[in-house]
Amino acid sequence: MTPQRWSQIKGVFNGALERPAGERMVWLRAECGTDLTLFEEAEKLLRSHDTLGPFLDRPADVDPEDLALAVPPGAASDDGAAAGAIWHSGDRVGEFEIIRPIGRGGMGVVYLATDRRLHRNVALKSLPVALAGNTELRERLKREARAAATITDPAVATVYSLEEVEGHLLLASEFLDGPTLRTVINEGPMDAATVHAIALQVARGLRAAHEAGVVHRDLKPENIVITPGGAAKIVDFGIAWLEGPGHTHQAKLTRSGAMIGTPAYMAPEQLMGQSVDARTDIYAFGVIVAEMLSGRHPLSVADAAPAARERTPEDDVLTGLLQRIADHCRQTSPARRVRTARELADRLDGMAGVVGAAKPAQRTTRFWWEFHQGAAAVSYVVMLVPAWFARTTIGGVEGRSFFIATTCAAVMASMLRLHLWFTSRQHPTELPWARRRSAAWIRLADILVVVSLVIGAALVAAQSVLDVVLLVLAVGAAVSFMVIEPSTARAAGIEHEAGKAGGAAR
């Protein structure tokens, strides 16, 4: 049955139902004209409709025992890796030599194999046999695999090739040795810095994929592998849609018994069977981050609280920030979520300063940045003393204007620096945000101070040594904000934000 044909049938079926029972067949006959099969199909459906009786009338009855004994999806696939394996160690499949079966997914068995042409180990995933006979699906698979193969990001498992051997479709991709994020989460609560590190990698991986036009559609902890080096790798890009939830071709694939995807990471629109795009991955990302933070799924029942663990205030702060991102990703309406994976990666990147702050080693470097901010604020105020004397030396309207301009600029620069200093001391996590907000204003105030000092020096001319003092102050201020400040910020690990803010200021 094609969707087109079905909607044709739907049209006459609904039309017939609107007629009185006695006129239906006559109407249907006339409506279908020469299309006899259409008439037959619709007539059969109408007959079935008239004899529905109690069929599906009441919702499913559930034996409580069935519910209690049900195994959550996913749990079963972890054990019995080799179950259903059709090849064994030493078998040759095309150019591959099977080393051993390593796992079983919803679609088929995954093997560790050696590519004999290139002498490298690959993960070889056998795809459903049903695919081989379906040209449309195979074309789509080829397209998606090709697109997935163009993704080059350390956080995405590289797709090498799609092979067809003895009627089997095989996807060869990077072999990753390590537990999945699911195992890591189950081992116990993770500290905020680790969560941040994994989230940032995954976000960058998503960014690379989305910009290559590939949406994952089934992102979940089971699809993220953590290598021994601590790197996160997303697997199954380009093929998740095959077994992924909400896909209409599911019919052809699940007939042999594969379970439909896990609803726990599905965005509302995906559950409703509506269109799926990059923002669906963003929703799943939010669920995963929330789960890493708390050790349990955000929609789960709070009965077994994860073991308490020592936390520093910085840890709490970072946790709060990550939680906010997770909440923002998990908005019901796709339009209200974080818009792109790029934005997501940028925001996580922007937290680098806080992660730095959470590390004791970075404490002293932050101190020098704070010291610089405080010292600069005080210097700007002290600067007003020579400016006051210069006012009388210049005299008249020019003198007054010079003093007012210098005072305004100096007070502005000083206030903003004190604000940053205070923020850094009291609300370290808000610092990146505060810096972003005030960077352009600080830069403007700094430039105004320098400019008005230079003008002041020119107006004073040779009337006193004040011109030299004002020029020295101008040079000092310029060196301070152009050279010293970036260095201290860089050392404190918050340089990245400043770079972005500088970009915004221009």
Add this chain to the structure above:
Amino acid sequence: MPLVYDELRRIAARYMGRERPGQTLDATGLVNEAFVRLAAERTRQFENRTHFLAIAALSMRQILVQRARTKRAIKRDAGGQQVTLDDASAPPSAVRAGFERPDPDRPGDVDVLALDEALTRLAAFDPEQAQIVELRYFGGLTVEETAEAVGVSPATVKRQWAMARAWLKQALEGGA
């Protein structure tokens, strides 16, 4: 999947201690109870009730299908001692929803595995109808709730529901 799933199972466990053996629960009651209990604990998470209901409906479908499969496998392993409908000695609980055959005493019951398969086929050419059946039958949602979840009018839900039922009945009887 530790969410709705666990809650559904917990409710079932409570009922088992209380009700007499063989008693079944209906999807509407289960799903709503799970919602009330979960929502009471974490009010903010379920601002969108329909999202929850859709998850619950899908979970129920998976649970029932999985259990039906397990039971069929167990029965096969038992050495072909097929319990048929005509077997008067078969305990009524063995032919409950989720089992292989419908129970003649319960006219609304269907073969869950066959229904699941037919539903998956339906989804290939009419995802909306399949979704409506899942919500209505496995989730126990009312017409209005289904309309809200799918984002169509109640009248449309009724029309689609009627046609989907007709097609599924035909499919289960081997006619499509």
